[in-house]
Structure formats: structure tokens, C-alpha cells
Amino acid sequence: MAEEAKPQQTLRSTSPGAEELLGRYFPVLDHGFVALVDYMGTDEDIVRAARVSYGFGTRTRSQTRGLVRYLRRHKHTTPSEMVELKFHCAMPIFVARQWIRHRTASVNEMSGRYSLMPMLFYRPPEDQLLAQSTGNHQGRAGAPLEAGLRAEAFRRWEEQRRDAVATYEWLNAHEVAREIARIDLPLSTYTQWYWKIDLHNLLHFLTLRVDAHAQWEIQEYGRVMAGMLKRVAPLSYEAWIDYDVCGARLSRMELDVLRALVCPSGEGIAALPRSLSRTEMESKGLSGREIDELLASLGRTEVPDFELDLSRARAAAFFEEEAAAAVPGGVPKPSEA
């Protein structure tokens, strides 16, 4: 994978933004990366597929944008399945386990049965060693761990990893089958894979994974991939921000609250001179949590920008060498398969 690709001629539709990404490996966390390694199709191809359904017509740039947005708004998702992206990624195993729950992708992962695993482990940045959230049952929140405790946590992890490496090397040195030797590696061990997915399913993945409820570590991957998407298919990215990331799904009860406060007025819309107390909102069927979320939706205004800094990218060889150097006993033996 380290060889330098040479430009070739193609008759396929080509995304200038995607071409710029090919061959660039973006660091994520301390030893991870995401790279776009191949793609098929562009915003234009989504429109082209839609037009097979909807009929013929002219295709100016503004019509492309309008149709991409129309499709996204109305969840006409099949045309965006026509664009495909292939990534090369490295991530800690606990991240890989969340990632693979998305079943609509193709995956080839490094196998700990065939290959020796590189001894690379994820160490959280100091400001991510946070307490269990009380509001979000699956997340972290609140103040960072106090410095002494943090140091103790890192000390314990370092020691465990040193032992895990020593055991793994010892087992391999005694020819124990690799599939057994690896069973006590920690979940923080890095793995890597090729991951291929269509644009529709990628957007679904990203919506869930750049969300604040996702584990921070996988959010980091989501943000880089969102930045890639912005370059590969900028109109789809923009529609995704407007209709998904910064949109909100409101329930019947939430709409009822709004209906009590605003109403169509002529060609426009007007607020009624009223307010609703928390109790009144509850009487419309909203739970306390739902009221909080509705208020948050109406308060939130920030639009995220996942713009990627291309200068952060490295060559594939950088990560390849890091992994090779971390394999016990040096470079693994070539597979004779």
C-alpha cells in the first residue's frame, strides 16, 4: 500500500475533491488513521441516477444542488446509494466493535489469526479521562480526573500493556498459535481494515457517529470522514448538514407545543402572544427529558464545519512503518496463501 500511485486516464466521472484526498492518510487519536483509498461517483451521479426515475431534463449546476437537496429532504435515498467510498482505517478494537455494528458495509480486517498484531495501544488524551455522565447513561461528562488519579490511571495502563506485550511475545516465541496468543491483548489494541460503503449508508453512519451521544473516540473518526465527504460530494455534505446534522425530528407532542405558539398567517407565519409552562407541556404528553430536548433544539444554533486540514495528512508509509516496527520480532512473515 506504500507504493506511489501514478495518475491514469479514465472515462469515469471524477471528483476533484476526492482525487486530492487519495493517498493522504489522516491521523486520528494517537496511532489511528483514516484514508480514502478509492471512490465511485460524485454528486452529479446521484442526480443522474435520480433522473432515470424521474425522467429527462436539463442539468445546470443549480439544478444539481436543488435535486440533491430535494432527495435528501424527502428521504429518497436510493440515488445516493450509487456513490461508493472505500476507506483504509486503523482504530482501537473497542472502536472497531462499535463501528462494525453498521452492517451495510464491506470490511476486510487485519486478522489476529493470520498476522502478528502490531503492539500499538490507544492512550486517551488527558482531557478525555472524564467521569461517567449522569444525564447520558452511556457517556462521559463533567470534570476531568484529578491529576494524581490521572497519573495513576496511566501508570496502571502502561504496566498492563507492558505485561500484555511481554506475554504476547513470549507465546509467539514458543510457537503458540497466534489465534490463542492474542486472546489477552487489551481492547485498546489497534486493528485496521478496509471499509467500503455507499454514500447513503455512510451518511447514516456519520449522523450517528458525529453525534454527541457517540463515544468521543469514534466521533473523532466521524469528524475526519465528514471532512472527506465535504470534498468528495460537497452538495450531499451540505444537504446532510442542513437536513440531518442540524435538523431535528419533532414528535406529534412537540409539534402540538409549537402549534400552540405559532401559526400560519397569510403567506407567512406568526407567533401567538402566549407561553407554555413546563406543566402545560407535560399535559401535551411530553416527558421531562423530551421537554429538555425540545428546548435544546430551539436553542441550538451552531453549525459544525468538518473542514479537513490537508496539511495534517501523512503518507501511507508513515503508518505502515509504525505498524511494522511495532510487530513483535519485526516485520511479519509474508503469507504464502
Added chain:
Amino acid sequence: MAEEAKPQQTLRSTSPGAEELLGRYFPVLDHGFVALVDYMGTDEDIVRAARVSYGFGTRTRSQTRGLVRYLRRHKHTTPSEMVELKFHCAMPIFVARQWIRHRTASVNEMSGRYSLMPMLFYRPPEDQLLAQSTGNHQGRAGAPLEAGLRAEAFRRWEEQRRDAVATYEWLNAHEVAREIARIDLPLSTYTQWYWKIDLHNLLHFLTLRVDAHAQWEIQEYGRVMAGMLKRVAPLSYEAWIDYDVCGARLSRMELDVLRALVCPSGEGIAALPRSLSRTEMESKGLSGREIDELLASLGRTEVPDFELDLSRARAAAFFEEEAAAAVPGGVPKPSEA
């Protein structure tokens, strides 16, 4: 399929509402039907699966409802994949072609290569012979066809179908392969299938198919199946109505409009003394169509009820006999496979 099922003992979880449906065939359109023929799981099983993820706890009825709603609201959809429903359905081929676009189901359809097709054709009810919609490019709308034209339409269809039947019978009488004999049957010919799907994907199907943008004929199927769901998994049905059918997805721009009109106020929510003209809404990035849809969302208040009238159901044998009588030359020969 006509034999009478006898009750048996089971240790599986059992839905009283589902048991009541088994064996009842509900007519749809003029010769179609939907029947629930098997199921696995109930609302309780969704909660049970969720608790594997979330941990242990008590399980009162109100907690079941709360968790089912929480899961639906937050699109934690995997637990609802744990419930499975199997239907026996008959529908015109043009409806079957829309239906089968949902790929996450299992299907066994009657084969026109193996079997003789029953000569049953869909004839739209008079009030559905409508003009092309101007607002909805794929739908119908406006005034019904004028009576004379309607009669002419039916006359033409009758004649075409008579000819199609005659040709099909003639080809079969001359031993032409059935796979060839059927190629000029019209799209209005009825077919039938077994269709199995999990609850999560069924809800997605129903959301699209009870929607006003779906073709009226498939809506008719969607409404009957929604009524079945109401009996099989009433809490899931209720959550689906509240969060999907009667909810709305608002975009960043639509939320911006609302943010200009209402805002959190203490523990509650208050309207600001303002209104926005159509032009002001456009300046927030909404297209004309989006403005119309937002106003419609804020105006809409009706909650559909898909309650099924059990007395409309017929026995399987009713439809079996209708189909058998419509097969050219009577009952098809048994397959020797």
C-alpha cells in the same frame, strides 16, 4: 393453507392481539388480501432485548411503554429487529413492484413460470380514477374522471383483459411454456406472496406506504398492516404514530424560522411577538416548497387510527377458492417437485 389451525401449547412469548389475527384474511382492493400468518415476539421482547444492552432492572408495564418510546424516539432500532412478522398477501403486480423495493424482507412469490396464473385483475374504484396531480409529480389528485370518460376507460380495460385471458388460455392450451405465455398479462394481474419482515423494517415500510405520497393502492395495504401492528405490538404502534407518522423532520432552516418566533423561557417556552413573511422565510434558506411544507406541518393535527374491523376478515379458503376458480382450465396441476 385452507386447513384449520388448532391451538397448541408453547413456551414462546405470545401476543393475544396477534393470536386473534392468525387465520383471518383481510380483503384489500377488489381481489387482494393481507393475512398475518406467523409472528415472533411482542413489545415485551423489544424491551427484553434492549435490557441485554442496558442492564438489569424491574419491568412494570409502564416501564415497558417508557422504554419502547425512548427507543423509538432515539432511533435505537436494533431491539425492534427482534420481533418478526410473516404475512400472506395478494396484490396487483404494479403494487408488488413497489413493495419489493424494500429489500430487508424475505419473499416467496407465486411463480408464473411454475404455476398458471389466476385470471384476476385489479379494477380501480370509480372515485380513484383521478387526474395527474400537478403538485405531486408521481400522484393523482383533483376531480374524478367525468362519468362518460370513466365508462370508456373501464370498457377499454375490460376488453383488454378479455383478450389477455383469451391469449393466455390459448397459449397454454397449445402447450407453450408458461414463462412465455404470461408475458402479455397486464400489470393489473394479481400475484401473491409470503412476506416476512422484522418490526423495525416493517415500521419503515409502513411510514413510507401509509404516506399520502405513496400510490393509493399500496396505501390500502399499508393501512391494513398498520391495523394489524396495532394489535400485535400496541406500544410500538403508539410510539410509531407519535414519533413517525405524526412527527416531522425539520431542517436547520425550518428550525431557524421557529427560533425567530419562540424561545425557552424559564422552565417553559414562550412565543415572541413577531411574525415572518414568506420573503423573510426565504431569506433563511427555505425554498417555496419547503415553506409550504413547514406551514402544513404546523397546521396538521389529525391523528390517524388504523383500527382494524375484525368482522371484515374472511377465511383463507375464500381467497383460495376465488384464485383456483380463476386459473385457466380450473385448478392447477400439483407440482411434482
Added chain:
Amino acid sequence: MAEEAKPQQTLRSTSPGAEELLGRYFPVLDHGFVALVDYMGTDEDIVRAARVSYGFGTRTRSQTRGLVRYLRRHKHTTPSEMVELKFHCAMPIFVARQWIRHRTASVNEMSGRYSLMPMLFYRPPEDQLLAQSTGNHQGRAGAPLEAGLRAEAFRRWEEQRRDAVATYEWLNAHEVAREIARIDLPLSTYTQWYWKIDLHNLLHFLTLRVDAHAQWEIQEYGRVMAGMLKRVAPLSYEAWIDYDVCGARLSRMELDVLRALVCPSGEGIAALPRSLSRTEMESKGLSGREIDELLASLGRTEVPDFELDLSRARAAAFFEEEAAAAVPGGVPKPSEA
């Protein structure tokens, strides 16, 4: 779709055989076609994905062939999911209905709700008007229809189609919704779609669809697509012929028959001086049909070659104009979506 594509520079891996196909529309049946309109990846990319799993090593051409064959032989199919192909196809609706049963593809089909359908119908070639097979319950076989009957069959079809066109035009002229106007079009009406699938699933599709048990009309599509595959990924094509198309799955009982006749002998294999009668084979658990199929497997020797004749291809514009000319009232109105 008629515009002429201009070559562009890309860093993606490029298949010379695929590039040669882009823009060429291959006729199938009387008004159908298949065109490769986009692709991602080559034989080399399958190997590259596999090496992520299996480890590092050198990559000569012969190793690529060896690994592609090894993967196919052992059903390690995930690396071949990394290659993607996108086709533009037109086919009669009864063929489309068989095709769409393959659920692991992405589809955008021309919509009879949005668009006016071109009045193009499939007419079987004279030598395909065959009798129902007695051995294959779903197929055709035996002598072609006698000339007089054949003429009568075509006469009937012509008349039915003339009536169907007249009714469709009449309904459209009276502004009846297109979704209703099309319900009596015959199953022989041509539709078209974009169809995208990965190589692993394409091979599964082709194995079923070039098989003699598939309907002849869809076989015709399978053969053209197999010829395309031969150019896009020649090593995968070759492995598919050797391990799938010309291989055979033998059951425990069939292997028992062979074990009675041949056995390992030193480094080689030897036949024992014996024979087994039909009765003896039946006593090993084979049904009569299974015995016939085993004998056929051992007799069959022909290796199909799906080589495509590039000179048969036409420009996209050829089919576009044919379809446009067949739309009632000429070219359909552009969609304003």
C-alpha cells in the same frame, strides 16, 4: 446520458478492460441493453483487500492470480465485495421482476408514476416460442411451436399491444394520473434502471442467471454481463468459470458413489475395477433425479466463453432516441422536481 465523456486524470486504480467498455451500450433482446457506466476496483484491489487480512508480501502477477483463485475456491468472498460495478440496463418488466429478487444491489428504476413509459414491448424470437418443459417445471423445452400457431401467437400479441398503447395514450390524453394509466400495460413492456452491485454479489447473480434453469431472456442479460466481467476483472472471471460455472457441488451420497469407484493411490488417484448400477446408487441414498444430475456432471465438458464482441455495441444515444420516439406524444416533459 447521451453526452460524450472526456478522459480525465485519476489516481484510482484503473482497469483497461473496463475503460474500453464505458459508454458502449450492448443490445440484448429486441429493445433491451446493458452498459457498464461506472466501476471501482480491479482484480488487484481484491488482492489488496485480502492482504489487509492476511499480512504483507510481494505482489507479482502470478501471485495475484493465485490469491484470487484461492479466495474463490475457499469462499473467502469479502475481498471481492471491494470491487463495485454500475450498469445501465433496459429489459422487459417480467425480466426486471426476476432480476430484482437479488436484494444486495442498489437500483434506480424508471418510474411509471413520474414518467410516461416508452411503448416498447418484447417479442420473443421465433425459435424461443417453445413448449413447456416436462423435466424442468419452470422452463421451456422441446420443439418450437408449429409455424401456423406461431403466427397466431404473434398476431394476438400484436393486437393486444396495439390496444394497450391506444388505451395508454387515450388515458394520458385525458389527463388520467400516469400511475393509473399504466396499470394495463403488459409485462413485456420495457423498463430501465441503473443497477449497482459489488463483484461478490454480481458473481452470485451471474451464476444463477447464466444457468440453464434461468429463463432464457434473463440468461441473455447474464451472458453479456459475464462478458463484461471478463474484461473488467479477468482473473476473477476465470476463477468463477473454474470453480462455479463449470464446477459442481456434490452431496455426501454422490461422494459415496465416487468413493466406491476411485481412491487415493500413493501420491495419485486410481479407479477401482467396478461399476455401480442405478439400483446400487439408489441404495446409497440418491434419488433418481440426483443420479441423473451426477451422471450429467461427470459427462459435461464444455467450458462456456462469454467473450463480448465490442463491435456489437451502440452509443447511448441510439437507445435514448429509440425510447424517446416511443413515448406517447413524443419526448416526456422534463421533471420539475
Added chain:
Amino acid sequence: MAEEAKPQQTLRSTSPGAEELLGRYFPVLDHGFVALVDYMGTDEDIVRAARVSYGFGTRTRSQTRGLVRYLRRHKHTTPSEMVELKFHCAMPIFVARQWIRHRTASVNEMSGRYSLMPMLFYRPPEDQLLAQSTGNHQGRAGAPLEAGLRAEAFRRWEEQRRDAVATYEWLNAHEVAREIARIDLPLSTYTQWYWKIDLHNLLHFLTLRVDAHAQWEIQEYGRVMAGMLKRVAPLSYEAWIDYDVCGARLSRMELDVLRALVCPSGEGIAALPRSLSRTEMESKGLSGREIDELLASLGRTEVPDFELDLSRARAAAFFEEEAAAAVPGGVPKPSEA
């Protein structure tokens, strides 16, 4: 899940063999289990679905067996998608990672973000501490580890796990978010999930997972589930053994070898008085490995029997209590979700 289920009346089709399994938890490895917790359909339902496609007919037991076998032999797999099974399983994380690669299932896994993980770890049995295989690049083979080395391996693992437990408890005691606290747990830590799959996809899973190339630990799960299948759908099980587990896929080249040695003879089959050397086989295109595999196929005769010993089963409560006792600080707090 520990509550005792009471038998209820149902009109659904019921498998006596499946009913006997419900509520029985079968131990696998040292702390794992598999239990069938729900099912839909039986062998009869496969046939019933197939008959929708193939037409009507009588249904004696022998015809059911014949049709189940016919469908399996000819890879008509859609009817077997109509049967669904739901399992509750506990397994080490490295096994879960292999298992989840099967994407056509529904999964709800215990979440280490929400819940405290039970401190249960897999310790291989002494006779499974084997050397890396030389023939099978991903497996183990050869002599067990010498006793002193084995003791040293166990000693190292015990120590690592003790440290991992201490760190996990320490981090939890200091309120570090659970999603962070768990990142250094070893891959041998047990997790658990609900796993639902249809029969067609289960058979595919089992074919791969009872195979000698699968890791021994997941084979152990496969064998128990195969034993369950034998009771739930005995005819499908038998067909799977005969056509898949004990069958073999032969390539074009392997068939060519056989064609040189045996041939149809009258109604039967006869061996020709010949033998083929290894070199002659190679000249037909077989690689050395393929020759070995062909000879192995012709030599193999043993038919596995996955018969389950029901007396090995335990109550759900047994495993529930074991897990609860292994959670740091005792029973986890109930989720308030």
C-alpha cells in the same frame, strides 16, 4: 430473563423439538452459553412457503422431506428464510468479533458503555494450547504445549487478568466513565447478546463455523447450535449435513480428473481401468493444495452428529447469577432509561 415461562396457547406452527429447548441454557467453553429463546416456523413452514411459488398439492411427511432436500440441493434458499431463531449467547470478545462478521443477523449486545462488565475471562482448556499450524495459516495444530510452558502461560494470563480487574474496579470506584474504564479489558472477557437470524443464514453461519478452519472456540458454539437445529428443524438439519457439511464443491479441474476415471455406463456408472499420477493431475490445472483437498474429499467418510445432550443444560438463573456475582461491586444499578 430468570423468570419461569408458563405454557400458553398459540395458533402458530409449533416445533416440539424447539419447545423442549426453550429455557435451557447450554454451557459452552468455561463461562459461555447458548440458549434458544424464541423461534418462528418449522420444516413444514419452509415447504408451505415454497408451495406459494410452486403451486398447490398434497403434503404428506415424505413429500415434506423430499421438498426440503430438493430446495437445499438446488440452493432455492428463500423458503428457508421464512424460519427464524433467536438465541441468547455469552462468549469471549474475540469470539464475538468473528461471529459478528455475519451481517444478516440482528444483535443486541451488552454495552460496556452502559453496564459494568462481569469480570469473567476465557481460559483455554489445556489440550487447546497448541502450536501455530503450518498447513492452515490461521489455525492451531500439532502437539500441545509442553507442561511447564503451559503452566507459565496460565500464570501470565492469571496475573494479567488480576491486574485488569483491579484497574477496572479502581477506575469505576473513581467514577471514571465506564466507556473509558473498559478499554484495557482483555479480548478474553466474556460479553453476551441476543442474536436473531433466519434459518437460511444460520445454516450458512454454521457451515463456516463447524468447519475445521474456524477457530476451535467458535466451533464449540457452532456445534451446540447445530444440535439445536437438529431438534428445531430436523429435515433441514439432515439436508444440511448431506448437501453442505458432508458434501464438497468440486472445480472444473477436479471434475476433469474424475471424468478421466469414471463414466456413465448404461443406466449406471463405471470406473475405467486407470489411475492418474500427481503430475497428471497437475497437468489438468490442479495446484498441489487442490490435489490434497480432492484426495481428502474422496477419503473422508465420517458423518458428524451434533446431537445435544439435554441433561447438560442449566437454568438461565445459573448464568445470570454467575455474571451478577462477577460484576465489580456486585449487581449493576438498574438503568433508568
